[in-house]
Amino acid sequence: MKVHGYAAQEKGAHLTPVTFDRVDPRPGEIAIDITHCGVCHSDIHQVNDDWGNSLYPCLPGHEITGTVTAVGEGVEKFAVGDRVGVGCMVNSCQECDPCHKGDEQYCIGPKSATLTYNGPKIPDGTNTYGGYSTGIVVREEFVLRIPDALSNEVAAPILCAGITTYQPMKHFGLEKGMSIGIAGIGGLGHMAIQLAKALGAHPVALTNSPEKMDKVRELGADYVIDMTDEKVVEDAAQSLDMIISTIPYPHDLNPYVSLLKPDTKLIVVGNLMGFDGLQTGPMVMNRITVAGSLIGGIADTQEVLDLCAKHGIAPEIEVIAMKDINDAFDRMKGEDVRFRHVIDMASLKKDEEARSSAKEIDAPERGEVTGRKELADA
Numbered sequence: 001m002k003v004h005g006y007a008a009q010e011k012g013a014h015l016t017p018v019t020f021d022r023v024d025p026r027p028g029e030i031a032i033d034i035t036h037c038g039v040c041h042s043d044i045h046q047v048n049d050d051w052g053n054s055l056y057p058c059l060p061g062h063e064i065t066g067t068v069t070a071v072g073e074g075v076e077k078f079a080v081g082d083r084v085g086v087g088c089m090v091n092s093c094q095e096c097d098p099c100h101k102g103d104e105q106y107c108i109g110p111k112s113a114t115l116t117y118n119g120p121k122i123p124d125g126t127n128t129y130g131g132y133s134t135g136i137v138v139r140e141e142f143v144l145r146i147p148d149a150l151s152n153e154v155a156a157p158i159l160c161a162g163i164t165t166y167q168p169m170k171h172f173g174l175e176k177g178m179s180i181g182i183a184g185i186g187g188l189g190h191m192a193i194q195l196a197k198a199l200g201a202h203p204v205a206l207t208n209s210p211e212k213m214d215k216v217r218e219l220g221a222d223y224v225i226d227m228t229d230e231k232v233v234e235d236a237a238q239s240l241d242m243i244i245s246t247i248p249y250p251h252d253l254n255p256y257v258s259l260l261k262p263d264t265k266l267i268v269v270g271n272l273m274g275f276d277g278l279q280t281g282p283m284v285m286n287r288i289t290v291a292g293s294l295i296g297g298i299a300d301t302q303e304v305l306d307l308c309a310k311h312g313i314a315p316e317i318e319v320i321a322m323k324d325i326n327d328a329f330d331r332m333k334g335e336d337v338r339f340r341h342v343i344d345m346a347s348l349k350k351d352e353e354a355r356s357s358a359k360e361i362d363a364p365e366r367g368e369v370t371g372r373k374e375l376a377d378a
């Protein structure tokens, strides 16, 4: 099927209209008409090649929701007309230990997990294109069901911002009554506050933006620590049972470590670029673990969607037209954004100017449908 989208043709370039083919569903795959796609900070990082592994054209978007329009042979879980979502991954080997454990994001198969866009690079330099487009084709194991209580625009950010903060809470043992610090109150952090609250914990917002304090209390934070106030930080020393840092760039981690009780963990989910000057002394003296965590597996992603539906948890969103994506990126870089932009893909479907000026680009790679050999061979 012919689809339209927006992509960066080179490092740091503005996103411009493109068109390309998505090949019809193979056995085990599903075609989705995309209605919405969330705008994640990692979309900017990858357009700018901040992590040094970007491929171009770079067509971002991994918070995808829409409607099933076709299913391949052997698809069992979904039917035409279902409301569905796709998050950060579209494929994995399905056969390795992490895949069997439901941690497909840590797949150690030959091609590792295939990211929704900008992957796989290994072994042959092929690319994938994400959700800043009107349609996508994905194997059914990587398709999520959108609960009735969630609209497509509200569900979209849960597929990255929601799962990325929920999974470490679950994995690292957040319990009822614990105090959990959430560092960075943006797209991920504002979801983390609501999720921690729903799990019975006490969310504590750790922010450099005191002007956000009223808003974070409204979201459910029991307490707010203004990290720009040294005295406040000092008074809160050793008061937290866990911290999740969603801050998407290098920053001074030491003040955050000082907030943790002994034998607890600070989990980094937002920054892949390292921390200068991280002092190990306070970590050693208090048996503090600084850990990392990447998104979450498919079963956990469905779990967080269902949890949000059950508890009425919703991201704060601003719906934008596809053509306004470059402005949205600028606003996110300048932090003049409240939580999450979500692209309304209907805006591109009826944008005649964008469609007629679209540059034709190569079809994206989809990878083999491994772990379903009887279908792949059919």
Ligand SMILES: [Zn+2]
Residues within 6 Å of the ligand: 040, 041, 042, 043, 062, 160, 161
């Ligand atoms: Zn993301």
Ligand SMILES: [Zn+2]
Residues within 6 Å of the ligand: 092, 093, 094, 095, 096, 097, 098, 099, 104, 106, 107, 108, 109
């Ligand atoms: Zn695997």
